[in-house]
Amino acid sequence: MSDETSPFGALRGQLLDAAETFANSPAGVSGILSEMVDDVDRALREELEIFPVCHHSPASALAMVRRLREKQPKVIYLELCEDLQPLLTELRNCRLPVAVQAFATDLDGFPKDWAPLSVVAPITEASAEYQAIAYALDTPGVELVLVDRSTDHVYQWAPEQRPAAKGEEAGLHGDAVGVELGDLRPRFAELEEHLLRHGKVRHWSEWWDQYVEQPLAGADYDTYRQVMVMIGSLFRRLRPEDDDRTAVDEERERYMWTRMREHQAATGADPADCLYVCGAFHAASRVEQFGVRSTAPYEISPRTGTTWLYGLIPSSHSAIEAQFGLAPGSVSIAAATWSKALTRGGLKPFRLAGQKGAPQRPAKLPVPAPAGEVADRLSGFLSRPPALDALDEAELLGWCVDIVRLARRNGYLASTADAIAVYETSILLAGLRNRARPTPYDFQDAAVTCIEKDTVPGRRDVRHLCEILLGGDRVGEVGYDAMPPLARDVLDRLAPLGLDLERRTIQRALIDLHAHPELAPCSDLLWKLRYLLPADAARPIMGERRLGERSIQESWDLAIGKYQRAIIELGYEGVTVEQVLEQRLRRAVRAPDATAAVALAAVEDALLFLGSRRVADELGARAVELLAAERTVDDAPEVLRRIRGLLAYYRTVEPELPAWCGAFVTTGYAHYCTLLPTAFVDDDTGVRQVAAMLGFLCTMESLALALGCERAQLELAVRQSHPESPAKVALMWAARHQLGLLSLAELRARCDELLANPLVVPAFPHYLIGFVHAMEPVPALSGFVVEVISKAFGRLPDPVLLPWLPKLIVALRDGAGELMPALVKEAGRTFPGSLTAVDAWTPPWSSAKPVPTSAAAQPMAGPATDLLAGHPAACDAVAELLGCAGEWRPRTAAPPGVQEVTALLTTHHHTATAVATLLT
Known part of the structure; x- marks a missing residue:
């Protein structure tokens, strides 16, 4: 269309003259300005009326209310994911703001590490889309059609890496991807910085409120459309050529125009009775599919096999601000602006019937007015200064009084003078920033300057109080029926x-x-x-x-x-809480990083929360599989703790152990016997893990042997173990003692040699750590551990003892904290209970006589010896059960093992005498 016939010919000439006068390179600027005018002309001449909007914009919502009451369209095409449409009827059961959500955990066609997928579209009352939804759902004969890409396509068109929510903390929306209707923000960082600097504002929300929201709040519909399309065209023309979102935006526009043409072809809807609500950025589209008369083909790709679930979730002003990168408090200020504009203009917004604060029946609409010719409204709007409004002055006075009252309630020493100062400072700041009237942002800055002095007396600073005054963070609620x-x-x-x-x-x-x-x-x-x-x-x-x-x-x-x-x-995962819990437990044990400890924890949770033997047995069988497949012993302590608890539980409440418990014990016995020699010498395997392995093998030995395992497996594993670190050496000695390969006397002698060797004394705390951990597989060693620690404190001089005492304490605290209560309890039984008894107390281990080592040594005579000699048949039977072969010899010759028996009887001679007395 030529400039002579175009209604924007005069505007084009003015913009080109301005580019010639002010621009350094008038050719490039004039081209952009001319293209912007073409975009406005093209959008307004489209047969299907395009309604450009900005997300959560009061000016867009006001223009929507006016246009709906004037035009009364029969079909409304809305830029929103098409598969979210069934949810919109449930908005009447909610308190706004809420968000419609699509959620998926069962992925088919997307990388598994993207799960879960979530797409949300927040809705507030002060938004054009909600006004259109309320009008369409409560007006008979009106059809609402969502035409934007499906939520499945949101991720199909995403980059190879999973798209993330805007902002690190998205509040109630979590890490969901936000679908924003009318994303009007410069995608050119230098442009946004230029606008903020020359607009004398701090952030984009403040710039938009001053230069777009306030001027357009009372503008007529034609002016509103032309300004919004021009802004969308400006941001579109100035965005970088390598912007990754360019291709996605154009795909969305092709998608939407294709869906609208398909609907009109299927229903025969007249474009004159339709309204297309989209972001101003998309209103200035240049794709070949633009317009209902376009014949450019476009094939919509099929959805993947991903199962999508839909619902409504509560939202809030702060969640919307965090997710879409808006300034804190901007959505609350927009809500206050919306309420003020409704009062000033006498408008009645659309609300869904049945919603809180909504009328019981739809308001009666006026007779629609005929569409007029396209006329240039931009020239007058861009050259006319904004008009002052008396209501703004009264509003500012009210804000100043209320903020002082609110500040005093929160501990500030504010007075009437502060209210006057806030009022005057607001006007001063507006003047310095070339504003015709103070905005809420000017008021906030003035209040902080005049009221907040050195400290904040309470939990809220003045900026937070201003946000509360202007509406606060409104949180939505999903109704019971929704x-x-x-x-x-x-x-x-x-x-x-x-x-x-x-x-x-x-x-x-x-x-x-x-x-x-x-x-x-x-x-x-x-x-x-x-x-x-x-x-x-x-x-x-x-x-x-x-x-x-x-x-x-x-x-x-x-x-x-x-x-x-x-x-x-x-509710997206199941119908009942029990079903969801069961699914999560199964999913946890089938995860790629699942371990035997995780599976045992799942068994415990199934017994605690579900009480289901069937589910517990299924998870237990999976635990056996995971244990057999493990190649490390990092989780051995957790495995030991949990299997002990489960076995104790089953022995208490069940007549017999489940089959999976027996399989777990036998599998674990063989598994840990196989890994034990390697774990002893592996530097990456800690002493706690090795102690837990030995704890499993020793404490589960009786059950494992009853189920068919062989003790020779454990003996062979211990004999093949040759540790080098002191802690593991002590563990190995304890294991050999448990198996009968090392007597207590020999163990005591080795520890005495360590204490007597000056070269070994600095490493002795590590031996102690090993002995303390040995209480896990050999609880009977607790008394011996107390003995070793006591000997160390008694024999070592202070110059040797004091340097490694801190090391010992830290090592015991960090490496064996869970075993210390048992050690302290044993020490309480060993040492006297009062100070008066300490002087006369003799350590039990000091009364033991040295054990002769020669074969001709004479055994100790006494009641115990007489008892053994008097019942040879009983002694032979016990020896046979223990696997000890031998023959009786005269008392002058000590048989094998008599040294150990003699030492045991000598140490506990009172007990042996008492038993002999009872038996004789």
Whole structure:
């Protein structure tokens, strides 16, 4: 179209003259400005009326309300993921802001490490899309069609790496990818910096409010459309050529225009009765599929096999700001601007019937006005200064009074003089920033300057108080009817507690299962929610649940309403909490990084929360598979602790052990026997892991032998072990003692040699660490460990003892903290209980006589010897059971092993004498 026939010919001439006068390179600037005018002309002449918007913009929402009441379209095409359409009817059961969400954990066609996938589209009342949705859903004969790419295509068109949410902390939206309708922000960093610097503002939200929102709030519809398309064209023309989002934006535009043409071809809708609501960035599209009369083909790719689940989750102003990179408080200021504009213009917004604060029936719409010719409104708008409004002055006075009142409530020493100072400073700041009237951002800066002095007396600073004054962080709520079945089931099952679970505050629940046994199902559900939800959603204050134990009284801090989103997302995984818990346990043991310890923990959780023997046996069988496949022993302590607890539980409540328990013990016995020699010499394997392996082999030995294992496996593994580190050497000595390969006397003699060797004394704390860890596989050594530590403290001089004493304490604390209670308990039994008894106390090990080493040594005569000699048949039977072969000799010759027996009887001669007396 030539400049003579175009309504924007005059505007084009003015822009070209300005480029010639002010630009350094008028040819490039004039080309961009001319193209912007072409974009505006093309968008406004399109047969299908395009309504350009900006996300969460009060000016867009106001223009939408006016246009809907004037045009009354029969079909509204909305830029929103097309598969989210069934959710929109549920908005009437919610309190805004909320977000429609698509969620997927079962991926087919995407990398597995992307899971879970989540796409959200937040909706506030002060947004054009909500006004269009409310109008379409509550007006008979109006059809709403979502035409943007599906959520599956959002990730199909994403880069090879999983797209992340905008901002590190996206609040209630978590790490979901946000779908923003009307993303109007420069994609050229230098342009945004230039606009902020010359606009004398701090961030983009403030620039947009000053130069777009406020001027367009009262503009007529034609002016609004032309300005928005021009801004969208400007940002589109000035973005970098290598912007990765360019191709995605153009694909979206082809997708939307194709969907709209398909709908009109299928329904015969008249473009004159339709309205296309899209971002101003897409209104200035240049793709060949633009327009309902375009014949350019475009093939929409099929969706992947990923299963998508849909629902509504609560949102908030702060969550929207965090996810879309807006300045803190900007959405709250937009909501305040929306309310002020409605009051000033006398407009009645559209709200879904049944929603909180909504009318019971739709408002009566006026008769639609005929469409007028396209006229140039940009020239007058761009050259006309904004008009002052008396209502703004009254509003500023109210803000100044209210902020002083709010500051005084929060501990500030504010007065009337401060209110006057805030008022005058706001006007001064607006003047310095070339603004016709103070904005909320000017007011915030003035309040901080005049009220906040040196310190903040309370929890809130003045900037936070200003945000509260201007509306605060409004948090949405999903209504009961809009929740998935699982979330409704949770609220129904917790109803007997008598709490308002939809409140976002923390509530205390007291459960006395003895007085009110009917609350037991509530307690069971709370423990399951404790497992599935974030820690603060259901936090036990009193009471615990362990295998074989249940508390009679419980106290809970519940924040179910605050974590409504997490409960709703559980509904995407199953119909009941139990189903979700079972699925998660199965998924945990089938994960690529699953270990035997993880599987045993899953078995324990299945018994605690599900009480299902079937699920526990399935998970236990998986634990056996994982243990057999492991090539490291890093989780040996955890495996030992959990299998001990499970065996103790089954022996208490079951007539026999499950089959998987026997398989786990036999598999673990063979597995750890195989890895034991390598673990002893491997520097990467700690002493705690080796002790746990020996603990499994020694404490599970009787059960393993009963199930068919051979003790020779363990003896061979110990004989093949040749450790070098002192701690592991001590462990190996303890293992040999447990197997009968090293007597206690020989073990005592070796420790005495270590203490007597000056070259070994600095490393003696490491030997002690090994002996302390040896209490895991050989609990009977606890007395010997106390003996060794006592000898070290008694024999070593202070110059030797004091330097390594800190090392000993640190090593015991870090390496054997869980074994120290048993060691302290044994020391309490060994040492006297009062100071007066210390002087007369003799250590038990000091009364033992040296054991002769010659074969001709005479055994000690006494009641014990007479007992053994008087019952030879019993002695032979016991020796045969223990695998000891030998023959009786005269008392003048000591048989093999008599030295050890004599030492044992000598050390405990009172016990031996008492037993002999009873038997004779």
